[in-house]
Amino acid sequence: MSEKVTFGISQKLLLILLVVALIPLFSIWFVSYQSITGLTTEKVNQELAAINTNLITHVDDWVDMNQRMLLQNASLQEMQSMNSFLQNPALETITEYYDWAYLAFTIDFDGNNIGRSDGKKNKFYGDRSYFKQVVEGKQxxxxxxxxxxxxxxxxVLSTGIFDKAGQLKGVLAQAMTLTKLSGKIINTQIGETGFSFLVDGEGEVIAHPDADMTRSRVDLSNHDAIQAFQQGQSYTVFENSNGEKIVSVAQKTAQGWTMVSQQNYVEAYRLIKSENQKAIYLLIATLIIVIAIAIFVSRSLTAPIRELTKIADKYSQGQLDLKISGLDRGDEIGQLSQSIQRLGTSIRMAISRM
Structure with missing residues (x-):
């Protein structure tokens, strides 16, 4: 009686075919995954940086335009006169021409308000930072x-008023709404989950899609993207308060403000997920094909071997008049069949001589 085979040729052949097929496939998948991850990371960073750079250019151009306007008006004789009667018409022209400027005014060297575009009572501005910055020498x-x-x-943007000798006589300033500045920022949509926002040098919100955060000038100095940027990392990945993974880029404007563009990591890296799913489907399909081939091949090999094993068992039991198939095969199975046939013939001849 033959012993039961627990790990036969079929199983061994199946295992070998799986190893031979899947090791290269897994290697190819791993290399492809690493390559796609690197390329996708570069692409995501470039796209976020391009959006950020475009918004920074918008901010810098807008501020630069207003700075040039201030310089031009500060050089007028009316402004240099430091006489409110002469200054007020020019100040009113500024607010009429630039619809985002709701107040233009001048301040003398001591911080006293001289001219105003709105005709209201003069105020003391000597304690304002925009006044002090100019008095301390900033343009x-x-x-x-x-x-x-x-x-x-x-x-509030300001610049110095100088006399012909180059001596500082006062400060020209204009107060402006940030609608034109912030509109492009808050309307920037990055995919379905991404957005951009702008904070000042202290980390307080200047423009944000969340109107409440903008209105309250929320302090975002502890925002992960800003913290990473302060440590020299323009690009960073972090988890927000909801546990969502976020990828972001942060850059400085010419004014020292920080522009941040961010997007949900899953959305930004959806290409990796898509390609990974394709690779998994390919591996599963390959596995099914390999198993099917292995089963077919193993059966074609093991079926005649099992048949010959049964014949050998019957020979041992004295059943010698048996028909053996596969004698005409040109492979090792055929050779084994012929050997079993010769064995049977030899046994019969030996018995006949007894």
């Missing part, structure tokens, strides 16, 4: 604040 001063009328962030 331009700036300050972001919440407009008392609009309740939204506004910007």
């Amino acid at each position: 331009f001063g700036q300050q972001i604040l919440i407009g008392k009328t609009s309740g939204k962030p506004a910007m």
